[in-house]
Amino acid sequence: MRSVQELLQQLHEIAANPRARTEQYLTEGKKIVLTAPVYTPEEIIHSMGLVPMGAWGGDMQLNESKRYFPAFICSIAQSIVELGIAGAYRGASAIVIPTLCDSLKVLVENFKYGVPAIPVVPMSWPQNRVPDFGKAFTKAGCERVIRDLENITGAKYSDGALRASIKVYNAHNAAMRRLSAVLRAHPEVGAAARSDCFKSAFFMLKEEHTALIAELCDALEAQGAGEAKTTPIYISGILADSPAFNALLDEAGLSIAGDDIAAQSRQYRTDAPEDSASPLDALAEKFANMNHCSVLYDPSKSRCAFIAEEAKAAGAKGVLLVLTKFCDPEEFDNPLIRRACEAAGLPVTIIEIDRQMVNYEQARTAIETFRDMLA
């Protein structure tokens, strides 16, 4: 069995260098399909023998993409186009972009113009995902993705292969849920390494990542409970992968007891049923069953109470809302989340982050003050 450190180092290398993984898959003769945030139906891509590769942008200066976007828009969408223009996605056969927020809708069009070499496949999810007509809409959206990917890549779709891929993805979801629980008992792993564990999932075939995460969990459990003297917190937001941000948490002695980060645990909560009439019905059912997310329509905003309950159950002393600048869906939810958490006796602090951020001093002050407040 490899050591925890060896496994974390491998996950770090994968998370920090997606290009190396892309080159490896391309060398193996595989075709890459980029998956933009959030909830791209990766199972379909995987079932067609293509490699889904996460495209959530990167921390960088935005220059060329500004030709296509207004100033006050999510920097995740902008940095995806910036990376595309810079050639970071070269070799990819297509990009699938879901349309769950206004910025992503804009991304669909701007990517076409900014990065013409990589065809765009939109995935239209319905707002009303639970009623039968909503599920039919989801199925139609998935069928469009299948048609476009068949035309672009030449790969073929089959129900049997999708059923098999759904099992692979459900197993990965379970592995990531286990990871979150195991890491809660091992605060010594730290926020930066925790982020690597989640981020690396975007750049690997899920069956490979599941195996790696299972090995890590086994190694951590074999070690026994960690003894780091940290203050456990719960974090919520879209992204929390910035090395500078995670270093601040580690330096402040704050450990992540649980998360509602879209790029981390939020995407792994719901499995697709394995006994549906058809695998596309299973994906529609999965989407209908998803909840507690800023970009999923929910008039009752059950997400707010959910976060407070999750944070309490995780033993968190407070909740840190990591707000991606100009993310309207998250901004709408934040006052309600704050209210729900404070009613549950959990102090809340919001820090705003951005893909273009180079100076984290204000964030450092907020995080250190939050630590002092929780002490």
Place this chain on the structure above:
Amino acid sequence: MITLGIDIGSTTSKCALLRDGTELLATSLVAAGIGTAGAERAVAEVFEKAGIAPGEAAASAVTGYGRHSWGRADYESSELSCHALGARFVFPEVRGIIDIGGQDAKVICLDAAGRMSSFLMNDKCAAGTGRFLDVMAGILQVPVSELGAEAAKSAAPAAISSTCTVFAESEVISQLSSGAAREDVIAGICRSVAVRTAGLAKRQPLASPLCMSGGVAANGAVRGYLSEELGMEILFSDLAQLFGALGAAKLAWQKAK
């Protein structure tokens, strides 16, 4: 036990010396902040004023945006925690602190026992900060320390945007070219800072008594407009700009005793 508190801000460096966490021995303020020799000068000055040797301080704590580059203090702490301690040192019952410094604004809420219950910092923007007043004072050729007194002469403050320093700068020039009285423009500028800060403060569950800290606290016009906007009395002390350093000295005493 004598403890030293150092607050290295964006535009100024402040120090305070306390005996046994209760008796204020001396303070210093040097108009030079991060990346300058301001902090060294402030430290030398505070010991000189107190008439004691630096070696007599049993412990020290540093705060402010320049705290990480100081490297010689026994303890480090964020300026919000220190401002809260400093404010309670001067106003023992205080429940809320509005700190407007050189580059940002912060609102701190305390519970009845003085523990911080929540806080909020402004966006990364000069509007509503001391920097905004510096820029405007530069345009008007008025020392920033005199803005409050000039504003007090106004009967009808001019309308100045609270959204953006750059836009507000052109508004000020436009107001002046339209013949607006200088004192009305200055009052409008002070009101703009107050409106912006009140918007931030209203997001927090404010409780009385409330006080101001930071350099802008000395501007009576900003304090007055802020009080008006919030509908609450705002306590003021001549030590307001030194709350961070006072809190750091108090923190050093709490940790070292």
